[in-house]
Amino acid sequence: MGIEVMEDIRKDYVYDLIESGKRVDGRGFRDYREISVERDIINKAEGSALVKIGDTVVLVGVKLEPGTPFSDAPNKGILMTNAELRPGASPDFELGPPNENSVELARVVDRGIRGSEAIDLEKLCIEEGEKVWMTFIDIHPLDNDGNLVDAAALGAIASLLNTRIPNDRYELTGEDTLSIRDTPVAATMIKIGESILVDPNLYEANAATSKLTVISNADGTISGIQKSGTDGLKEEEIAEMVEIGIEKAGEIRKKYLGDIEA
Amino acid sequence: MKEEKIELIKDGKRLDGRDFEDLRPIKIEVGVLKRADGSCYFELGNNKALAAVYGPREKHPRHLQDAKTAVVTYRYNMAPFSVDDRKRPGPDRRSVEVSKVSRESLDPVILKEYYPKTAIDVYVELLQSDAGTRTAGINAASVALAAAGIPMRDLVSSVAVGKIDGEVVLDLNAVEDNHGEADMPVAMVARTDTITMLQMDGRFTKDEFERGLKLAKKACHEIYELQRTALIEKYSKSVGEGEE
Numbered sequence: 243m244g245i246e247v248m249e250d251i252r253k254d255y256v257y258d259l260i261e262s263g264k265r266v267d268g269r270g271f272r273d274y275r276e277i278s279v280e281r282d283i284i285n286k287a288e289g290s291a292l293v294k295i296g297d298t299v300v301l302v303g304v305k306l307e308p309g310t311p312f313s314d315a316p317n318k319g320i321l322m323t324n325a326e327l328r329p330g331a332s333p334d335f336e337l338g339p340p341n342e343n344s345v346e347l348a349r350v351v352d353r354g355i356r357g358s359e360a361i362d363l364e365k366l367c368i369e370e371g372e373k374v375w376m377t378f379i380d381i382h383p384l385d386n387d388g389n390l391v392d393a394a395a396l397g398a399i400a401s402l403l404n405t406r407i408p409n410d411r412y413e414l415t416g417e418d419t420l421s422i423r424d425t426p427v428a429a430t431m432i433k434i435g436e437s438i439l440v441d442p443n444l445y446e447a448n449a450a451t452s453k454l455t456v457i458s459n460a461d462g463t464i465s466g467i468q469k470s471g472t473d474g475l476k477e478e479e480i481a482e483m484v485e486i487g488i489e490k491a492g493e494i495r496k497k498y499l500g501d502i503e504a
Numbered sequence: 505m506k507e508e509k510i511e512l513i514k515d516g517k518r519l520d521g522r523d524f525e526d527l528r529p530i531k532i533e534v535g536v537l538k539r540a541d542g543s544c545y546f547e548l549g550n551n552k553a554l555a556a557v558y559g560p561r562e563k564h565p566r567h568l569q570d571a572k573t574a575v576v577t578y579r580y581n582m583a584p585f586s587v588d589d590r591k592r593p594g595p596d597r598r599s600v601e602v603s604k605v606s607r608e609s610l611d612p613v614i615l616k617e618y619y620p621k622t623a624i625d626v627y628v629e630l631l632q633s634d635a636g637t638r639t640a641g642i643n644a645a646s647v648a649l650a651a652a653g654i655p656m657r658d659l660v661s662s663v664a665v666g667k668i669d670g671e672v673v674l675d676l677n678a679v680e681d682n683h684g685e686a687d688m689p690v691a692m693v694a695r696t697d698t699i700t701m702l703q704m705d706g707r708f709t710k711d712e713f714e715r716g717l718k719l720a721k722k723a724c725h726e727i728y729e730l731q732r733t734a735l736i737e738k739y740s741k742s743v744g745e746g747e748e
């Protein structure tokens with residue numbers, strides 16, 4: 243009971259602040275928290291990135307293994323994205339099989355990468371119908387202060403951009419770098435009252451009743467959208483959010499993935 | 505996906521003869537199950553969806569009860585024989601996500617605060633699948649909730665739009681979905697034009713996205729009328745001649 247009351251008080255506080263044009267941490271409505279991306283920090287992984295957005299920390303690792311292709315795509319590598327919400331990252335996360343939040347997180351990140359065709363899956367074919375590279379993207383949130391999805395998506399593409407194909411380990415020959423053709427970046431917005439805010443922190447996310455994630459590419463096309471939350475949005479609000487999302491993704495791409503030619 | 509190139513549009517028509525903005529044929533039957541509190545059978549082209557609703561009933565176990573509102577659950581399930589390659593029974597990651605967004609699509613219209621500490625459980629079975637299953641499921645579930653007598657602000661209507669051969673079209677079938685370039689399921693409260701589900705995969709330009717959303721909106725209004733008519737036909741009472 244005590245915790246529930248605190249949560250209600252916090253929600254009211256966040257809501258009232260936003261009604262008066264302010265955010266709990268003093269940011270503007272269209273401002274991200276400070277972002278940092280460190281690449282190549284786990285040398286056992288084929289690719290990795292540690293992304294921080296404010297106090298939210300997500301570690302993403304990419305592993306490659308040879309495997310059998312799907313029968314309907316014999317000449318294509320396989321992409322699998324998984325997310326585990328470990329209890330160390332938040333008292334709200336519990337041990338156990340993946341729940342709808344971890345499944346949604348992984349699938350939204352996966353959708354952005356798949357939709358943009360950032361990975362040329364045909365280049366991951368080793369022997370048609372027999373052997374292809376399976377690419378596993380594992381999302382490992384370390385500290386959840388809201389907006390895991392943007393951090394996870396940024397971590398995924400940052401990791402892929404420095405992923406090496408472990409030919410030697412499996413006594414194979416071929417290209418050692420994973421070829422990446424696009425840089426999908428996610429931008430998440432919430433609506434509180436009549437205001438649209440980017441990059442919600444945990445307090446804001448808990449106070450919001452609807453959330454929209456827009457994943458967009460280097461050329462401004464959209465390769466993934468996910469609305470969640472228990473309230474609806476109007477068409478004009480969605481159009482505005484898509485516009486803001488594309489703009490914010492562009493800024494993030496330029497600043498944190500800019501040194502890579504995609 | 506996108507293996508051998510298939511021409512999905514010939515002479516301005518789609519492979520099943522539809523125009524770009526045509527829905528597949530829809531059939532709605534209300535109250536088809538005896539034991540459920542509310543039910544609906546919904547056909548969308550080759551999709552056959554069945555929704556059963558229980559509740560409001562006591563929520564078990566009790567620690568999952570909410571002292572302020574009813575707790576809505578939604579389980580989307582594909583029958584193993586509903587697709588070309590047998591689907592392994594039980595929930596998978598896809599159905600977990602579909603269940604979540606479907607539940608959230610209905611959440612805003614259910615007057616949950618009338619029934620604290622209770623459960624409203626929605627079970628959607630896909631008996632045959634041909635792309636657009638989550639939209640068929642939501643349409644069925646929305647009617648089944650109304651048939652269960654659960655107070656609602658309105659019905660929710662759902663449809664997908666997508667892109668095939670570079671054209672934005674309504675309501676993709678399985679061939680179009682497999683070989684198409686984008687897919688975007690939408691659900692909305694037609695009366696207030698409030699969007700309660702929006703997902704997208706593939707690749708859309710901003711302009712295609714906006715056109716797609718408009719197209720989905722128009723089709724949701726059509727589906728809404730069909731849902732309404734089905735409920736009215738089922739529950740309107742005919743008064744005999746001479747009676748007042």
